[in-house]
Amino acid sequence: MSTKQTIYYTFTDEAPALATASLLPIFGAFAKEADIELKLTDISLASRVISAFADRLPADKQAEDGLKFLGDLTADPEANIVKLPNISASLPQLYATIKELNAEGYGLPEYPENPQTDEEKEVQARYAKVLGSAVNPVLRQGNSDRRAPAAVKSYARKHPHSMGKWSKTSTSHADYMRGGDFFSSEQSITTDVDQTVRLEFVGQDGSVEVKKSLPLVAGEVLDSMNMSCKKLRVFFEETLQDAKENNIMWSLHVKATMMKVSHPIVFGHAVTVFYKDVFEKYGELFNEIGVNPRNGLGSVYDKIQSLPEAKQAEIKQAIQDVYNTRPELAMVDSDKGITNLHVPSDVIVDASMPAMIRNSGKMWGRDGKAHDAKAVMPESTYARIYQETINFCKTNGAFDPVTMGTVPNVGLMAQKAEEYGSHDKTFEMTDDGVMRVVDANGNVLMQHNVEKGDIWRACQTKDAPIRDWVKLGVTRARQSNTPAVFWLEEDRAHDIQLRKKVELYLKDHDLEGLDIRIMPYNEAIRFSMERIIRGKDTISVTGNVLRDYLTDLFPIMELGTSAKMLSIVPMLNGGGMYETGAGGSAPKHVQQLVNENHLRWDSLGEFLAVAVSFEELGIKHNNAKAKILAKCLDTATGKLLDNNKSPSRKAGEIDNRGSHFYLALYWSQELAAQTEDAGLAAKFAPLAKQLADNEDKIVEELAAVQGKPSGLSGYYHMDLKEVAKIMRPSTTFNDALATL
Numbered sequence: 001m002s003t004k005q006t007i008y009y010t011f012t013d014e015a016p017a018l019a020t021a022s023l024l025p026i027f028g029a030f031a032k033e034a035d036i037e038l039k040l041t042d043i044s045l046a047s048r049v050i051s052a053f054a055d056r057l058p059a060d061k062q063a064e065d066g067l068k069f070l071g072d073l074t075a076d077p078e079a080n081i082v083k084l085p086n087i088s089a090s091l092p093q094l095y096a097t098i099k100e101l102n103a104e105g106y107g108l109p110e111y112p113e114n115p116q117t118d119e120e121k122e123v124q125a126r127y128a129k130v131l132g133s134a135v136n137p138v139l140r141q142g143n144s145d146r147r148a149p150a151a152v153k154s155y156a157r158k159h160p161h162s163m164g165k166w167s168k169t170s171t172s173h174a175d176y177m178r179g180g181d182f183f184s185s186e187q188s189i190t191t192d193v194d195q196t197v198r199l200e201f202v203g204q205d206g207s208v209e210v211k212k213s214l215p216l217v218a219g220e221v222l223d224s225m226n227m228s229c230k231k232l233r234v235f236f237e238e239t240l241q242d243a244k245e246n247n248i249m250w251s252l253h254v255k256a257t258m259m260k261v262s263h264p265i266v267f268g269h270a271v272t273v274f275y276k277d278v279f280e281k282y283g284e285l286f287n288e289i290g291v292n293p294r295n296g297l298g299s300v301y302d303k304i305q306s307l308p309e310a311k312q313a314e315i316k317q318a319i320q321d322v323y324n325t326r327p328e329l330a331m332v333d334s335d336k337g338i339t340n341l342h343v344p345s346d347v348i349v350d351a352s353m354p355a356m357i358r359n360s361g362k363m364w365g366r367d368g369k370a371h372d373a374k375a376v377m378p379e380s381t382y383a384r385i386y387q388e389t390i391n392f393c394k395t396n397g398a399f400d401p402v403t404m405g406t407v408p409n410v411g412l413m414a415q416k417a418e419e420y421g422s423h424d425k426t427f428e429m430t431d432d433g434v435m436r437v438v439d440a441n442g443n444v445l446m447q448h449n450v451e452k453g454d455i456w457r458a459c460q461t462k463d464a465p466i467r468d469w470v471k472l473g474v475t476r477a478r479q480s481n482t483p484a485v486f487w488l489e490e491d492r493a494h495d496i497q498l499r500k501k502v503e504l505y506l507k508d509h510d511l512e513g514l515d516i517r518i519m520p521y522n523e524a525i526r527f528s529m530e531r532i533i534r535g536k537d538t539i540s541v542t543g544n545v546l547r548d549y550l551t552d553l554f555p556i557m558e559l560g561t562s563a564k565m566l567s568i569v570p571m572l573n574g575g576g577m578y579e580t581g582a583g584g585s586a587p588k589h590v591q592q593l594v595n596e597n598h599l600r601w602d603s604l605g606e607f608l609a610v611a612v613s614f615e616e617l618g619i620k621h622n623n624a625k626a627k628i629l630a631k632c633l634d635t636a637t638g639k640l641l642d643n644n645k646s647p648s649r650k651a652g653e654i655d656n657r658g659s660h661f662y663l664a665l666y667w668s669q670e671l672a673a674q675t676e677d678a679g680l681a682a683k684f685a686p687l688a689k690q691l692a693d694n695e696d697k698i699v700e701e702l703a704a705v706q707g708k709p710s711g712l713s714g715y716y717h718m719d720l721k722e723v724a725k726i727m728r729p730s731t732t733f734n735d736a737l738a739t740l
């Protein structure tokens, strides 16, 4: 007999949070019939800020630390978490959150940009924990299995999304550093024993500063690498000159959100090199008024507001003058004049490069039209795969969603493997000297000569996650009868360590009849692309960053968006996390809801994740009803796709809420029709009838609210009651659901 089981469903940010207000009541009502409870756990950016300062807030403003709760839960073999995409906050997003909360009377301290006192340092440290990719590494206590389910793939084949044509004469390309970057300086070791190493800076006078003590466990891989600030700035200048001479648009693609320490620094250099004339002329003034180029040009516009109007106009003119001397800069919003360099969180490489490739290799220009572009990604380790993809499209034309195969991914990410764990071991050098990794006996394990401004970082990957990742790769190859490729370079220091382990751990498995290969990145992507255009599937088994990049790149080509991916994290301790999609939180969708009360967010990722989550409870707890709920949910999802009841982009047509209604209709019909459990069928038959009888009325009620502003007030700190009102406007539907 089963006892009550719990699914922890996360409340996050932006579009997925809005969708939750409509969808969770449906999931909750259905799940109840299988003795399953869905508990909402708030891990939104606002909730994380509130939790960080809970001890300073009055009791009525405090809230449970949802992230800590779920983080602890990941150790429990019973854990069952449905994780929606959340904001990985850049500084401008954090400022906006603090402002919004303080307007509600929270009285949170301002973020100290240049902390001087101990108090300010402490405040900054608390905010630092909230910034960037602060949720995923805590919850992802397992490796990742991301794929396009068969129903989704078949829908995409029948209803292909638009794909920009590729021309052989396209001048678009990826540009990256040919030296002085992390790739060219990487060193890597594997420790045989548990030990604590020190990350030390040795000054020119011989003084030693311990930056960090790092406990390592036996079998762990530790890398260290350096990016030269001078070479980075020269690289930016050269790419700008080259783009200007060749009349091609310049476009920066980094991941300042996830690589929260290193990439804002890189982004800041791009801003100060691009607008060099402005920063040279007004640098001192900018320092005085607190401009932070790492927050983008937006920071200049923001901070100069404290200056007299004439001065502001002078600076704005100087910015405009820069555009005469520089190549055209890619735009995020050409109507509003927002460029790629405006804020660091607008262009995020995992999604932005596939969007460019899908769009014939073009980015948007000042004139609102698409143009060929030089995509600048300083760090060469992974940038090369985009050049390879661009070459492939130039030769073979755009991918065709109707005929193309699929590239699922098995990604290494457990226990903060690879780049996810690097935030606390990434340092900007304040002086020239040597950065080194030293063991307890004083032996130097790795070292780099560094200069002021360089970015030096160490990166950890534990052994247990690697072993589990190899197993997951082999398992997926076996279960789906698909070739699997481990993407590992032959001459990259980190990958040399990993290759040894992969070769060793592959021996633990029966590989009979499987096609398992190890290939360098460019060969691996070419191999996968050669197969994909012939309709063949290839599993990519990769490290963490390639996991991130490939699970947007291929889904965006295959399905139009990575939101439609099934994204499972089998946790090392036995629990499961089911992520919804592989993409972001679609801020643009919120704007549309605010303006026209239409939410175009597609909850397909949520439907898929919850079905797997039910299924898992069914298996673990021998809960037959949960298994039926899962099976019927999957069938209903397929029917929803077939009947084209996914959200449209246009106000007045079916949106997120309408698609949820159809899910409830089809799901209840499937449950009523199944014969495995007569009790369940009897329970859902009246609902199915009521929903079907009232279909037109409900659809009308849901459409009637659209076309005018929704009245949503909070952005980062949404009022759940208000959101529920906006997201559940059909009384007929709500009443029907309440009968369950």
Ligand SMILES: NC(=O)C1=CN([C@@H]2O[C@H](COP(=O)(O)OP(=O)(O)OC[C@H]3O[C@@H](n4cnc5c(N)ncnc54)[C@H](OP(=O)(O)O)[C@@H]3O)[C@@H](O)[C@H]2O)C=CC1
Binding pocket: 084, 085, 086, 087, 088, 089, 136, 257, 345, 346, 348, 351, 352, 561, 562, 563, 581, 582, 583, 584, 585, 586, 587, 588, 589, 600, 601, 602, 603
């Ligand atoms: N796992 C996680 O928690 C992740 C979080 N993020 C966070 O998300 C934010 C935005 O990231 P960004 O990379 O710009 O991605 P977006 O969320 O803006 O997604 C890019 C585009 O993809 C389309 N899209 C994405 N999801 C859906 C969906 N469910 N339904 C329909 N269309 C969809 C939208 O296209 P259109 O506008 O044309 O409709 C959207 O504008 C950032 O704060 C980032 O930190 C990013 C990646 C993963």
Ligand SMILES: O=C(O)CCC(=O)C(=O)O
Binding pocket: 088, 132, 133, 134, 136, 257, 258, 350, 547, 548, 551, 582, 583
């Ligand atoms: O954690 C993040 O900031 C982004 C995560 C992401 O893009 C992914 O997992 O695909």
Ligand SMILES: [Mg+2]
Binding pocket: 350, 351, 548, 549, 551, 552, 582, 583
């Ligand atoms: Mg991603």
